[in-house]
Amino acid sequence: MARKEGEEDGAPSRVPHLPWMRNPVDIESFSGCPVEHLPRLDPRLVKALDRMGIESFFPVQVASWLETVGPGAFERDICINSPTGSGKTLAYALPIVQMLSTRKVKEVFDGIAPVVSLSVGSAVGQSSIADEVSDLIENPKQGLYPTLDEECVRMEPQTKVDILVATPGRLMDHINMTKGFSLEHLQYLVVDETDRMLREAYQSWLPTVIQLTRSTNQNHSWSDMNGKTLLHPLTTIRRSGAERGFKGKCFPRLAKIILSATLTQDPSKLSQLELHHPLLLNSGKKRYRIPTKLQSYKLVCKSNLKPLSLIVLLQELRGEKCLVFTLSVESSHRLSTLLEFFEDLPFKFSEYSRLQRESTRRKTLDAFKEGKIDVLIGTDRMARGIHIDGLKYVINYDMPPYVKTYIHRAGRTARAGEAGSCFTFLRKHEVKAFDKMLKKADNSSCSLHSLPEESVETLRPVFSSALKKLEESLESEATKKSKPGYKAPNASKRKRTIHT
Numbered sequence: 001m002a003r004k005e006g007e008e009d010g011a012p013s014r015v016p017h018l019p020w021m022r023n024p025v026d027i028e029s030f031s032g033c034p035v036e037h038l039p040r041l042d043p044r045l046v047k048a049l050d051r052m053g054i055e056s057f058f059p060v061q062v063a064s065w066l067e068t069v070g071p072g073a074f075e076r077d078i079c080i081n082s083p084t085g086s087g088k089t090l091a092y093a094l095p096i097v098q099m100l101s102t103r104k105v106k107e108v109f110d111g112i113a114p115v116v117s118l119s120v121g122s123a124v125g126q127s128s129i130a131d132e133v134s135d136l137i138e139n140p141k142q143g144l145y146p147t148l149d150e151e152c153v154r155m156e157p158q159t160k161v162d163i164l165v166a167t168p169g170r171l172m173d174h175i176n177m178t179k180g181f182s183l184e185h186l187q188y189l190v191v192d193e194t195d196r197m198l199r200e201a202y203q204s205w206l207p208t209v210i211q212l213t214r215s216t217n218q219n220h221s222w223s224d225m226n227g228k229t230l231l232h233p234l235t236t237i238r239r240s241g242a243e244r245g246f247k248g249k250c251f252p253r254l255a256k257i258i259l260s261a262t263l264t265q266d267p268s269k270l271s272q273l274e275l276h277h278p279l280l281l282n283s284g285k286k287r288y289r290i291p292t293k294l295q296s297y298k299l300v301c302k303s304n305l306k307p308l309s310l311i312v313l314l315q316e317l318r319g320e321k322c323l324v325f326t327l328s329v330e331s332s333h334r335l336s337t338l339l340e341f342f343e344d345l346p347f348k349f350s351e352y353s354r355l356q357r358e359s360t361r362r363k364t365l366d367a368f369k370e371g372k373i374d375v376l377i378g379t380d381r382m383a384r385g386i387h388i389d390g391l392k393y394v395i396n397y398d399m400p401p402y403v404k405t406y407i408h409r410a411g412r413t414a415r416a417g418e419a420g421s422c423f424t425f426l427r428k429h430e431v432k433a434f435d436k437m438l439k440k441a442d443n444s445s446c447s448l449h450s451l452p453e454e455s456v457e458t459l460r461p462v463f464s465s466a467l468k469k470l471e472e473s474l475e476s477e478a479t480k481k482s483k484p485g486y487k488a489p490n491a492s493k494r495k496r497t498i499h500t
């Protein structure tokens, strides 16, 4: 039976299930490295990194480079378990861009088509599927192969990007429906946020991708009338150099990098990835690691006073950008509606929820990034993949259920070596469980933070009238929803875009 997230949160000393996880490469034994000192880095990439303001590499980036482009030569699939904000994106993007920039098939393409540099496409459901198709698929140009007998060659549309950034749902949409969309030349597969990706089946996206890439090189060669091969398709030469352990398996292989801040150890989940002699790069000794410059605080208060304590805490933070996490969309909505009935709060806040239209969510996030909103109230949906420059504070309005949840929520701050703080509201009886949960991670010390009682008390009179208004407001919303013909803001969108 598949384990739930919390069930595999073993004690710190627990021996990992899989032999290859027992002796990881310790990312912390690497130090940062100035960009120009990284061996074999293409000078064009040095310039690009300079334009991006990157002067030196973080340890995870150095470790990953050495195992892929460096002496490790990508002989093994790479599994990276490294904290939030530690720079995992560049740790895989840089080696892949460098390795693809020199691949043989590119030279072939360059010779026959006016494409010179690598192109990156996305299939993430942010634009319509039709727009994505036109960005990703090249329709055949007549006369591209003038020497071949037109009758022998069926010119099909084909994928025109070198690197595709995709969400599983949209990827599956293209696999199933887009003519000419093919993964048969895939050289590298990166699965970021691996633990989450493996938890969600997304129409079996992973077995499908692996299956589609397995039969490369064998299928289509073009023949003349006598069966003589005229031209092999423009297949990618996946890897050259030493390879290990390929008994009967396809070669060259599809090389993989998987990454997470909370990498699963569950063998049944990891086996779906069909990793090749995996090598684990791990940060520190423990399985979970909280960023070094993250300060954790707990605030103990009665549940009926939580909204007031939150307001007092937000007043203390003086309008600094802050994310507030609740356990459900309903409680996010309840909390933000309640706050609306407090006048003159010294911070601007907004709800951020999957119940809102995607366009509303995007506008809210932009306003937050631009500093027009100080506080976002939402659920764990905000805990993954969101990077907001200068975000210093995260508040767990509701206690996170698992240490992994804590790590991803808190990890929205204290990124890229910056300092940040995470506050967690707890009821008295939750304190013990919370302390125990945090102990599963490195750097888990957590101090008690108290709020001035008188500040909470001064808000009490407004609180009772705000609560009354809240109940009225929620009642009127419920009445609206129960009327025939009511359509939830994102109902139609959800139907069209599955699982993005």
Ligand SMILES: Nc1ncnc2c1ncn2[C@@H]1O[C@H](COP(=O)(O)OP(=O)(O)OP(=O)(O)O)[C@@H](O)[C@H]1O
Binding pocket: 053, 054, 055, 056, 057, 058, 061, 082, 083, 084, 085, 086, 087, 088, 089, 090, 260, 261, 385, 387, 411, 415, 416
């Ligand atoms: N070498 C570097 N120098 C300066 N900034 C960097 C460097 N590498 C990455 N960054 C910045 O650090 C931030 C965090 O990087 P990234 O999003 O890749 O972290 P992550 O490890 O993937 O985090 P998460 O697990 O939360 O997704 C980004 O703003 C990125 O631009």
